[in-house]
C-alpha cells in the first residue's frame with residue numbers, strides 16, 4: 001500500500017496534488033511519501049518482531065541515499081548498509097549512529113576501510129581473505145579490533161534478473177561457502193579482527209522465498225560447522241533482496257511471510273540476526289513525476305515523449321524493468337503507446353506497446369515504484385541535469401534534493417592550457 005492515490009480524478013502524494021509539485025519544482029522530479037516510507041519500515045520491523053533476539057535492520061543505502069530518506073529511516077530505528085565511503089558519510093550525516101552501520105561491498109579501498117574504522121562503524125562484511133587481511137592490518141596498526149562477518153556465496157540461483165543476481169558461484173560477491181571453514185580459521189586468528197559471523201545476500205527483486213530459504217539453510221549448516229570447529233558466532237547477516245510489486249495486482253511474498261520463513265529457518269541459531277532491506281522499504285514510496293513534451297505519430301503506436309529519460313530512471317534501459325505509468329489527471333480515455341524519453345538512444349524507452357491513459361502534450365504523468373534505484377542511479381548523459389527530489393508529509397512538501405542544472409556540471413570541467421595555445 002502506498003500514498004499515491006487518485007482523489008476526485010487527480011493523483012495526489014498524500015494530501016498534496018502532484019500538479020502542485022510540478023508547478024512549483026518543475027519536472028522531471030522524484031516525489032517521495034514520508035508516510036509510505038514509515039509504513040514500509042514499520043511493516044518490516046513488525047514482520048521480524050518475535051525473534052528471540054532483537055534483530056539489527058540496516059537499510060541498504062544504495063537503494064535511496066537521499067539524506068532526508070536516511071534521516072527518516074534513522075528515526076524509525078533503522079541502521080544503514082553501505083557500500084562506499086560516500087554512502088557511509090551520508091548515513092552519518094543523516095544522524096545514524098556509526099555502530100548501526102554495516103559496510104558491504106567487494107571493492108572497499110584501503111582509505112574506505114581506514115575511514116570506516118576511524119568512524120567506529122558496527123560491522124564490516126568482508127568479501128575475501130585478501131580484504132580480511134588488509135582490514136586486520138589497518139585495525140592492528142590503530143590498536144583497534146574490527147567487528148566483522150564473512151560474506152559467503154551460497155551458490156543459489158535467486159531467480160531474478162542476471163544483473164541483480166549476486167549469489168551464484170560465478171558472481172563476484174562473497175567467498176565460496178565451501179571455503180568458509182578454512183578462511184574462518186585463518187582470519188579469526190588475526191589480532192585486528194573479531195570475526196563474529198557470516199553474511200549472505202543473493203540478489204535483488206526476489207519474487208519467491210525459496211531461493212532465500214535455500215541460502216539461509218546453507219548458512220545455518222555452515223554456522224553449525226563453524227561452531228563445531230570452536231568459533232564463537234554471535235551475528236548472522238541475511239542481507240536484503242525481497243521484491244516489490246511493480247505491476248498493479250502483482251503478488252509477491254510479503255515481509256510477514258518472509259519473517260515467518262526467517263523465524264522457522266533460524267530457530268535455534270542463537271545469534272543476533274541482521275537484515276539489509278532496500279527496495280522493499282523504498283520502492284513503492286516514490287514516483288517519478290514527468291511532463292509529456294509531445295506525442296509523435298508512430299508506424300504502429302504513437303510515441304509519448306516525456307521529459308524524464310533513462311538518465312533520470314535507468315532501470316528500464318538497464319534491466320528491461322517494468323514501471324507502471326499513469327496520467328496525473330486521467331480523462332478516462334485509453335491509448336496504446338510507446339513511452340520514451342528525449343535521449344538519443346533507442347534504449348531510452350520506458351515502455352513499448354503499453355496500454356495507458358490517453359495523454360497529450362503538456363499532460364503530467366508518473367512512473368510508479370521509483371523510490372528505489374531511481375534518483376540514485378541518475379546520470380547527466382546527453383548533458384541533462386540531475387533530477388530534483390521532493391518529500392511529501394501530509395499536506396506539506398519540501399525539496400530534498402535540488403535539481404542540478406547542466407551548467408553546474410560543466411562548471412567542473414576545464415579546457416587545458418595546451419589546447420588554448
Ligand SMILES: *Cc1c(COP(=O)(O)O)cnc(C)c1O
Pocket residue numbers: 060062063081083104105201203204205239240241242276277278279280
Ligand atoms: C543491494 C544490496 C542490498 C539491498 O538489496 P534490496 O534488493 O534492495 O533489498 C542488501 N545488501 C547488499 C550487500 C546489497 O548489495
